[in-house]
Amino acid sequence: MATTMEDYAKQPREQRLQRLTRTADELSAAINGQAEAVLARRPDDKNWAAKEIVCHLRDAEEMFTSRFELIVAMDTDPKLVGPSADRMAEERQYLRNDAGEAIGAFRRRRAENVEYLRTLTPAQWDKGGVHPVRGRMTIDTFLTLMAWHDDNHLDQLGRALAGKA
Amino acid sequence: MPFSYYARLTRSQQAIYRKSDEIPEVRLPRPDALHPMVEGLTSALASEDRLAVQRATDRLIRGLTDAVAVPPVKVEVLAARPHAKWGELHGLYTSERGKPPKIQLWMRTAKQRRVVAFRTYLRTLLHEVGHHFDYALLRLPDSYHTEGFYKRESSLFKQLVPEARAPRAPHVEAWFRTSPDERLARLARTPDQLAALLAGRSESALARRPAADAWAPVEIVCHLRDAEEMFGQRFGTILAMDDPILTEAGPAERWASDRQYRRHDAALALAHFRRRRGESMETLMAMAPDDWQRGGEHPVRGRVTIDMFVALMAWHDDNHVEQLTRAVEGRP
Numbered sequence: 001m002a003t004t005m006e007d008y009a010k011q012p013r014e015q016r017l018q019r020l021t022r023t024a025d026e027l028s029a030a031i032n033g034q035a036e037a038v039l040a041r042r043p044d045d046k047n048w049a050a051k052e053i054v055c056h057l058r059d060a061e062e063m064f065t066s067r068f069e070l071i072v073a074m075d076t077d078p079k080l081v082g083p084s085a086d087r088m089a090e091e092r093q094y095l096r097n098d099a100g101e102a103i104g105a106f107r108r109r110r111a112e113n114v115e116y117l118r119t120l121t122p123a124q125w126d127k128g129g130v131h132p133v134r135g136r137m138t139i140d141t142f143l144t145l146m147a148w149h150d151d152n153h154l155d156q157l158g159r160a161l162a163g164k165a
Numbered sequence: 166m167p168f169s170y171y172a173r174l175t176r177s178q179q180a181i182y183r184k185s186d187e188i189p190e191v192r193l194p195r196p197d198a199l200h201p202m203v204e205g206l207t208s209a210l211a212s213e214d215r216l217a218v219q220r221a222t223d224r225l226i227r228g229l230t231d232a233v234a235v236p237p238v239k240v241e242v243l244a245a246r247p248h249a250k251w252g253e254l255h256g257l258y259t260s261e262r263g264k265p266p267k268i269q270l271w272m273r274t275a276k277q278r279r280v281v282a283f284r285t286y287l288r289t290l291l292h293e294v295g296h297h298f299d300y301a302l303l304r305l306p307d308s309y310h311t312e313g314f315y316k317r318e319s320s321l322f323k324q325l326v327p328e329a330r331a332p333r334a335p336h337v338e339a340w341f342r343t344s345p346d347e348r349l350a351r352l353a354r355t356p357d358q359l360a361a362l363l364a365g366r367s368e369s370a371l372a373r374r375p376a377a378d379a380w381a382p383v384e385i386v387c388h389l390r391d392a393e394e395m396f397g398q399r400f401g402t403i404l405a406m407d408d409p410i411l412t413e414a415g416p417a418e419r420w421a422s423d424r425q426y427r428r429h430d431a432a433l434a435l436a437h438f439r440r441r442r443g444e445s446m447e448t449l450m451a452m453a454p455d456d457w458q459r460g461g462e463h464p465v466r467g468r469v470t471i472d473m474f475v476a477l478m479a480w481h482d483d484n485h486v487e488q489l490t491r492a493v494e495g496r497p
Contacts, residue, residue: 105423
């Protein structure tokens, strides 16, 4: 049974941070030994291939960093403009990327984010921004979202490697 | 005719001054061997990445000291220049007894925190190297700012940047003085300029770096594509909020490695750049004139208005079109 956002929201912060630290290894284990053709195979026209999922996590991690920095720097809640993940996948040519290298880059960005989050004061954890779809989100809510987002895409990665949408 | 402070020097200092004044040049044995290092410095400054500038500066200064067979000098590239009432400090040479000599250079202006223009930066670098040469090469007991000193600095500059090789792109300040229409016209031309430069070249040629630290053609196009996405986000943020903080994006070198630019297809990257550029132009042309004065607080450049961003984009295009022109010919 998958952990929902609501479940994660109830977990202590440290437990959610711990979840984030496991993801890079889980991604590496999932793609280990997989052929390039399998990594680049889309289960259908609409669904991402394994390497696109990995690249998405890498670029999402960079976006989380810039959101944290913006929220912490502003005195009022900033409006968060969200790029389209599908457009990024197309324009940044995810299908031409090397999945192992992409995980390496994700691993570095994730470690930086976890390190950054651990430096925040209680007041900073409660600072937030206005998400175009989800409304006001604090940094703490973003941590919950990241934990859930990881689970979600690890599941998707398992299906994509098995050729399932 | 010595400078006015000559009169205040002691006799022995005046002797050093006269000796310095009599030497008009430092002749490099093979200046062309240093030209790739100068090109590397141009690219590094354009990337605005301090570590890249540090590496390129190190290499050039090491090349200069090796060329005239003097001991190396420690080099430190720093971000924004310190400023005081008397002005800004551009560079500093220190040689203390018992410690290796050191050159410090600042790559950003104090107030606007803009990256220093290439020629200014190189001039400063050669000025500080000139002090090192005074001690290590000319064996002068002190290093004074004499007419001869400035001539030697110029002689080095001319050997490293023959006129034909000097960058021709207008400086960003020149774009600040142009009308919005001129800047928009410049932005509109760029996709076709890139297409002409890429036409007929193989994928392997486009992925080849002209030097270890200089981008391949495909990386330059991908950089422009992703920078355009960033400019679009900046405009969106500035229009959505009053004077928002603009967090620093990139650095560009990290985008290039994280996003694996060298694996990308250049023609596809250009098509996406063209599409993003079209969207930026539409956004800009739909804005009321007042909106061009809306801005945000940039961590390095200070308050930047949309009007300034458009000038920066024009300058950025110039820079990278030039860089691409060199890269497709295998020059860094």
